[in-house]
Amino acid sequence: MNNKTILLVEDNQSDIALTKRAFKKANIANPLQVAEDGQEALDYLFAEGPFSQRDKNDLPTIVLLDLKLPIVDGLEVLKAIRGNILTKRLPVVxxxxxxxxxxxxxxxxxxxxxxxxxxxxxxxxxxxxxQLGLYWLVLNEAPPQPL
Amino acid sequence: MEPKDFLYENAKALFNNAPFGYFCCDKDLVLISANTTFSHWIDSTTDLKEGDKKLSDFFSEETLHHFTDFYLPPLFSTGFIKDFIITLRLPNTNTITLILNSDVCRDETENIILIRTTATKITPEDATYKKTEGALIEANLQLELAQKVAKTGHWTFDPQTEKYNFSKECLRIFGFDNDFDGSYAMFMGIIHPDDLGKLAETRENIIAGETSFQIDHRIILKDGSIRWINTQSVVDRNDTTGQMFLRGTSQDITDRKKAEEKVRNSEEKYRLIVETAQEGIWMIDKQDCTTFVNGAMANMLGYSVDEMMRKELFYFMDEAGRKLALENLEKRKKGIPEQHEFCFITKNNTPLWVLIETGPMYKNGEYDGALAMVMNINNRKKADEQIKKLNEELEFKVNERTRDLKVMTERFSMAKKAAHIGVFDWDVVNNILVWDEEMYEVFNVPSNKFTGAYEAWEATVHPDDKDISNKKVQEALESGNELDFDFRIIWPDKSIHFIKGYGFVQKNEMGAPIRLIGMNWDITNQKSLELRLEKSKKELEAFSYSVSHDLRAPLRGIDGWSLALLEDYGHLLDETAMAYLERVRTETQRMGVLIDEMLKLSQIARTALKRELVNMSVIANSIINRIRDLGNTPPIIAHISDNLITEGDANLLEIMLTNLIHNAVKFSGKKEEVTIYFGKIAIEGKATFYIKDRGVGFNMDKSKKLFGAFQRMHKQSDFEGTGIGLATVQRIISMHQGTVWAEAEINNGATFFFTLHE
Structure with missing residues (x-):
């Protein structure tokens, strides 16, 4: 199990807490980065706006994406991820x-x-x-870094 | 002077001054010389010595004939003639009568070269002896003249010598010149062959003792023409010797015969015309009785000619005809001819329409009856009546059609008005676009601002729809297909209207489009309804979306935090509190299931129906096998008919069957085994499928809400369920144009019937 960040895109506080609880129960200790709307998720991934100091090459190991999001919805976020050369191989669930x-x-x-x-x-x-953690963090081979 | 000459001179003087006339002429009567006496007689001013005058110049026509008939023939044959009396007409219109004594001189070949004549003048005061002779001559001349005028000649016949003697006129009548030798044979030679028998018969009659005869016969002249001769004769008999002598006259009756023939011919002609005429000819006397009808007339009426004779005219008509005929006959009696149509009644009692041309007949200046030409116009009359009838029928039909057309036109225009349908007619070739009044309302264009060309229409079209509209019109013109498309127009008040365009193209014989005719109507309201429907569908989707998202999320929260409470703080709670929390979680999860079921139902409603052949027997068997595989039910005995095939959406039909079969299994749950029937029967002629179980059934009285969503017939504790299943079943069946209903009895099973594609 790697130690990389998991990006959780979710606006519902209850769901965020329950998801964290589920991770904890499943003994998944990877750092969990939460973005509460689509824009925040994109800013984080592309190291823009509030996250401009972040290294944009340091991508999360997986993105857990809710679809119904404020500002920019989940499908738009997915489109943007697949449309960017840096993030196009990024596993998104x-x-x-x-x-x-x-x-x-x-x-x-x-x-x-x-x-x-x-x-x-x-x-x-x-x-x-x-099971999600077991699969994506343990069994799945991460994609190679884009050039 | 020689003594001979002296004698000659004296003789000449004596000769010239002799009391008798002397002249010489050649055989053609050209005078060669004459003494002074003769010259003075015939013309005191002319010296005849020069030989340029003919004796015949002084003859009248009659005299000439007499001379050539009776003077020359004996002179030429015998060489002389004596005491031939002749009257000459002189240039001063006087006449002299001469007694001629002539002889002829011949040359060595016996040709006559000279006629020498001495003439003695006879004057009334001259000799009494000669007077008598002159009267005889005169009588002869008159007879001759009379014979000539009457074309009658006289003749004698001596049977002993078989010789005829013809008078001059007789010779002429029989066409003989001077060549008649008087023989019987020569005479018979000119008789018309058809009349030879007749003459032979006459001859025999004479020999038998007839004393007179009369006969008409024909002769053939030298030029081939035929002459009719009437001969009358008396027979003189010497009773002692039995010798006979015939005297008679023969008359040229050719003209009379011709006239008779002509009359006979023309009578025959008229008789033929009358008898064979196509027209009827009808004659009545003054008592209105038939005195003559021809065959055609009798035929027309179906009688024989004999049947019609002596019958009254009125016999051949009906009462109305009689009245009319009486009036007509009055006109005849007043002398008025007339042409009119009339209707007789035939022997077969059928009407006969005729055209009559009629007029009165007179005898001694008094009305003596009427004559009519009658033409059958029955066929024409019938044809007239038929034409009249046809015309009337046609007129009636035309009126009827016109009325129908008017009604239809009215209905059409009312419908058009009510539906606000405008009609356009575009002459493609000349680009003339004609709109009816409704069009101006549809397009909200004042008629005086419409230029009547394609471009005027195009100008009204929404800019975004212009290209596609032009393309559609062009396609229709090129393909000849119907034009059917929607487009937007902009009214002068800037409002946008949706227009439905429908039309068809007319082509000329070359296949080129010449006309586009069609209709336009405003479908803005319809369009806005469509848009609203589309909008509400979108809203429903959005609602479903938010239900599945927003309603489920809190449920998960309730469940999740309840569990967290149990896990983290369970040790602080007693068993009752723990049980309450468990109930919170159960209800929460149940609500989650309800929401899912409801979403499923709404998704079905929004599914586009596919159509394919579906074998429901195969689907039912696989559903039952899946239920068996779960292993949480009693053994299932399924009676499923083979090949229950229908047309429809396989996925939806499977969902429908799954619900029904699950129900059947579920409500048999408390039995030792589950029995399910799936088959097809005909109910009221309709193919009806059924699924029957032997389960707990239900109360039919309370089954009204059986197919409503969330309606349940059983307690949750008895049988689990959301009440969505049958609502789904009904939704799917109605999507397939079918009906579903149920029959059940408590504790005695339930049967669900359904039809598809009614």
């Missing part, structure tokens, strides 16, 4: 309440790596997070 087919289709069209629907039952949610 949509983690959302939506089961809309349109959302699923567009997400995959835009090149999402995985699409997970958050269950209401927290026990199940915690299990999803555990």
């Amino acid at each position: 949509v983690l959302t309440s939506s089961k809309e087919e349109m959302d699923l289709a567009i997400s995959y069209d835009l090149g999402v790596n995985s699409y997970i629907r958050k269950p209401v039952d927290f026990t199940q949610f915690a299990e999803v997070i555990r």
Whole structure:
């Protein structure tokens, strides 16, 4: 398990806290960076605005992206990530309440790596997070750094 | 002077001054010389010695014939003639009568070269003896004249010598010149062959003792023409010797015969005309009785000629005809001819329409009946009536059609007005665009500002729609297909209107478009409804989206924090508090399920229906197998008919069948085994599918809300469920134009029937 940052893009405080709790229960200790809207997520990733001092080559190991976000919505964020040479290979997992087919289709069209629907039952949610961490942080080989 | 000459001179003087006339002429009667006496007789002023005058110059026509008939022939044959009396006409219109004694001189070949004549003048005061003779001559001349005028000649025939003696006129009548030798054979030679028998018969009759005869016969003249001769004769008989002598006259009756022939011919002609005429000819007497009808007339009426004769005219008509005929006959009696149409009644009692040309006939100046030419116009009359009838029918039809057309036009224009449909007619070739009144309202253009060309229409079109509109029109013109498209126009008040354009193209025989005719109407309201529908669909989607997002998120929070409380602070709570928290979590999760189910239902409603052949038997079997695989139900006995095939959306039909089969299994849950039937029957002629179970059933009285969302027939504790399943089933079946209903009895199973594509 690497030690790299996980970027959680989520505006719901309850969900943020519950997600952190699930990570903790699953013994995932990677630092969790939370962006509460789409713009903040993009600023963080491209080291712009409030994050301009950040090294933009230091990318998170995975982005957990909610779709329904203020300012810039999740699909726009995904589009921007895939559209930038630095971030185009960055693993992005949509983690959302939506089961809309349109959302699923567009997400995959835009090149999402995985699409997970958050269950209401927290026990199940915690299990999803555990498996997600196991897979993306342990089993999955990270993409090479772009040139 | 020689003594011979002296004698000659004296003789000449004596000769010239002799009391008788002397002259010489050649055989053509040209005078060669004459003594002074003769010269003085015939012309005191002319010296005839020069030989330039002919004796015949002094003859009247009659005299000439007499001379050539009776003087020359005996002179030429015998060489002399004696005491031939002749009257000469002198240039001063006087006449002299001479007694001629002539002889001829011939040359060595016996040709006559000279006629020498001495003439003695006879005067009334001269000799009494000669007077008598003169009267005889006169009578002869008169007879001759009379014969000539009457074209009658006289003749004698001596049967003993078989010789004829013809008078001059007789010779002429029979066409003989001086060449008639008087023989019977020569006479018979000119008789028309057809009349030879007739003459032979006459001859036999005479031999048998007839004393007179009369006969008409023909002769053939030298020029081939035919002459009719009437001969009358008496036969003189010497009773003792039996010798006969015939005297007779022969008359040229050719003219009379010709006239008779002509009359006969023309009578025949008229008779033929009357008999064979196509027109009827009808004659009545003054008592109105038929005195003559021809065959055609009788035929027309279906009678024979004999049947019609002596019948009253009125016999051949009906009462109305009789009245009319009486009036007409009054006119005839007043002498008025007339042409009119009339209707007779035939023997077969059918009407006969005729055209009559009729006029009165008179005898001794008094009305004696009427004559009519009658033409059959029955066919014409029938044709006239038929034409009249056809015309009336046609007129009626035209009126009817006109009325229909008017009604249709009115309806059309009312419909047009009510629907605000404008009609346009574009002459493509000349670019003349004609709009009806409604068009001006549709486009909100005053008619006086419309230029009547394509560009005038184009100018009204929304700039964004101009290109596509022009393209659509061009495509229609090129392909000849119907024009059907929507476009926007901008009214003068800047408001935007949606217009539906529909039209078709007319082409000429070369296939070039010449006319585009069609309709335009304002569909702005329809469009705005469509837009609103589209908008509300979007809103529904947004709502569903937010339901799935925004409503589920707090639920997860409630569940999550309840669990956190249990996990982190469970040791501070008693069992009841822990149980309450568990209930909070259960209800929360149930609500999550409800929300999911509701989303599913709304998603189905928004699905575009596919159409494909679907084998529902195969789908039902796989559903049951999946349920069996879960292993949490009693054994399932499925009776599924093979090949329950329909057309529809396979995914939706599978969702529908899954719901029904799950229900069937679920509500059989308390039995030892589950029995399910899936089949097809016909109900009221419609193919109807059914799914039947032997489960707990339900109360039919309370089944009204069976298919409503969230409606449940059982307690949650008895059977789990959200009440969405049957609502989904109904939604899917109605999307397939079908109906679903159920029959059930408590504790005796339920049957769900459904039809598709009614």
